Amino acid sequence: MDQISDCWSQDRHLRVRFYLHPKRPQDPSLFNNDQWVFETRILDSRNDMTLNFDERSTGFVWFFSFLVWLSQARKNCGDNLVLLLDDVGFGLHPKAQRELLRHISEKLEPKSQVLYATHSPFMVDPDNLYRLRTVEKHVGCENGKEEYLSTKVGSQVLSTDLDTLLPLQTALAYEITQALFSGGNTLLVEEPSDLLYLKWFSDRLTERGRIGLDQAWRITPCGDPGRIGVFIGLFGQNGKRVAVLLDSSSAERRNILALKDSNLLKKCNVFCVDGYIESGEAGDIEDLIGRDTYFALVNACYKLSRAHRIGRTRQPSPGGRVAQEAAEHFKALASDTPEFDHYAPAEYLTENSKKLMRKLPNLDKALDRFEKLFAHFNSCLHV
Numbered sequence: 001m002d003q004i005s006d007c008w009s010q011d012r013h014l015r016v017r018f019y020l021h022p023k024r025p026q027d028p029s030l031f032n033n034d035q036w037v038f039e040t041r042i043l044d045s046r047n048d049m050t051l052n053f054d055e056r057s058t059g060f061v062w063f064f065s066f067l068v069w070l071s072q073a074r075k076n077c078g079d080n081l082v083l084l085l086d087d088v089g090f091g092l093h094p095k096a097q098r099e100l101l102r103h104i105s106e107k108l109e110p111k112s113q114v115l116y117a118t119h120s121p122f123m124v125d126p127d128n129l130y131r132l133r134t135v136e137k138h139v140g141c142e143n144g145k146e147e148y149l150s151t152k153v154g155s156q157v158l159s160t161d162l163d164t165l166l167p168l169q170t171a172l173a174y175e176i177t178q179a180l181f182s183g184g185n186t187l188l189v190e191e192p193s194d195l196l197y198l199k200w201f202s203d204r205l206t207e208r209g210r211i212g213l214d215q216a217w218r219i220t221p222c223g224d225p226g227r228i229g230v231f232i233g234l235f236g237q238n239g240k241r242v243a244v245l246l247d248s249s250s251a252e253r254r255n256i257l258a259l260k261d262s263n264l265l266k267k268c269n270v271f272c273v274d275g276y277i278e279s280g281e282a283g284d285i286e287d288l289i290g291r292d293t294y295f296a297l298v299n300a301c302y303k304l305s306r307a308h309r310i311g312r313t314r315q316p317s318p319g320g321r322v323a324q325e326a327a328e329h330f331k332a333l334a335s336d337t338p339e340f341d342h343y344a345p346a347e348y349l350t351e352n353s354k355k356l357m358r359k360l361p362n363l364d365k366a367l368d369r370f371e372k373l374f375a376h377f378n379s380c381l382h383v
Contacts, residue, residue, distance in 0.1 A: 015043040016064075017050060058091035063100070070108075083108065085116035089123050097122040121170035134164050185241040185381060187217045193346035194245065194285050195219045200350055201370040204357070211371050214378045217243070243269040243380055245373075247284040269380045276369050286323040286342075288369050292361045294322045294345070300356065301348035302340075308333055 019039040023029075027037050040053040042060075053061065073081060089097045097120055105125070108114050116123070117135060124132065134154035139146050189195055198219055202212035213219075273283050286294050295310040304310075310329050323342055330340035349356060357363070 015045055017041045017043050059089075059093060059096060062089070062091050063096065079111035081112040083112055083114045083116075085114070088116040088118055089120060094120075094122040101125055119167055121167045121174060124168055124171035126171055126175045129168075132168065136164050185216050185218065186243070187213075187219045187377065188222050188242065188244045189219060189285075190221065190223065190245075190247060191342065192221045193343045194247065195221055196343075196346035196350050197285050197289065198245075198370075200346075200353065201367065202374060204353075205367055205371050205374065208367075210367070211375050211378065213374045214381055216381055217377060241269070241380055243271065243377055245271050245273065245285075247273040247287075269377075271373065271376060276373050283321050284323050286326075287321050288366070288373070289322075290362050290366045290369070291322050293363055293366050295326070296360050297345045297349060297356065298326050298340075300352075300359065301345045302338065308337070 017040075019037075019041065021037055021039070023035055023037050041050040042053060042056050043050045053064070056064075070083075089100050092100060101123055104114055104116075118124070136152050136154065137148060138150045138152045140149045141147065187198075189198070198213060206212035273285060273288055277283050277287050289297070298304075299309045310326060327340045330337060
């Protein structure tokens with residue numbers, strides 16, 4: 001049981017009990033003349049209750065059985081073993097699969113050669129990808145009918161078959177996302193352009209000795225605001241602070257604020273862009289930059305001629321946002337005009353900072369709005 005406790009950290013309160021007793025009427029008959037029953041039961045010391053071994057979870061039964069089998073194999077054959085394991089860790093919780101991976105690496109590999117097949121991304125060791133080999137069905141076609149020919153083990157890690165690559169892609173995506181959330185206090189935004197704008201305005205404020213975004217914040221775009229709850233549920237319980245900047249519609253904002261009252265977002269600070277815009281209407285981060293400033297940025301980014309520029313005096317559409325108005329303006333231009341891209345002005349701003357600092361109108365007002373936002377973000381770090 002010491003080996004089980006070392007590898008099964010999900011529940012440290014389990015103990016194994018063995019019982020040998022005369023056969024009772026309720027015991028199943030395994031042999032015609034069986035008189036004694038040897039029973040394995042698992043004791044949960046927290047509630048002083050035992051369950052028959054077969055009544056435990058599929059994962060625990062597999063794990064326990066694997067360690068017993070391995071112990072017997074070593075007793076009979078020594079450590080000089082080649083272990084071939086098919087669909088290893090089947091039924092195990094992802095955390096237990098990671099622990100099994102660690103057990104294989106630390107306990108088995110130094111003495112034995114281990115080869116195993118798996119469909120699970122949690123049984124993929126991201127630190128040793130060079131060891132991976134793909135296994136695919138080789139199918140041929142005869143008389144218009146597909147026919148299984150053989151199983152092909154690839155000589156490289158990657159494959160052109162997307163289904164074969166899926167566990168590897170999932171494993172890498174999980175590792176990357178974990179790295180994003182484990183490095184610091186996380187500020188979730190919706191779009192990559194939001195990240196660029198926040199960084200640019202923070203740097204300009206810091207250069208002037210004013211309040212920029214504290215470097216303890218790690219800005220992470222997450223796309224659809226509906227995913228914010230998922231992101232925090234998966235990675236927001238690591239002891240770090242999480243804040244969210246919403247530049248979304250009123251319907252989406254209501255959903256997020258409703259989540260904030262739940263345990264999922266209980267420790268999360270939610271900020272809405274409209275709280276920092278003079279009009280008070282729901283808007284995007286481009287509205288935080290300001291109408292005149294953003295239109296001038298778009299004109300410079302796309303090098304629009306005077307006749308095609310977005311005018312500062314353009315009447316705002318009811319409930320419209322400046323980025324939405326820019327997109328509508330581009331639709332009305334000639335067909336050879338490039339399609340409007342939300343990301344392009346943000347990228348242009350970061351690459352032409354010195355020139356735009358002199359040319360963008362009302363930049364000081366934009367800096368004031370961002371400074372107020374950054375001050376509120378930074379205050380969350382000291383609560």
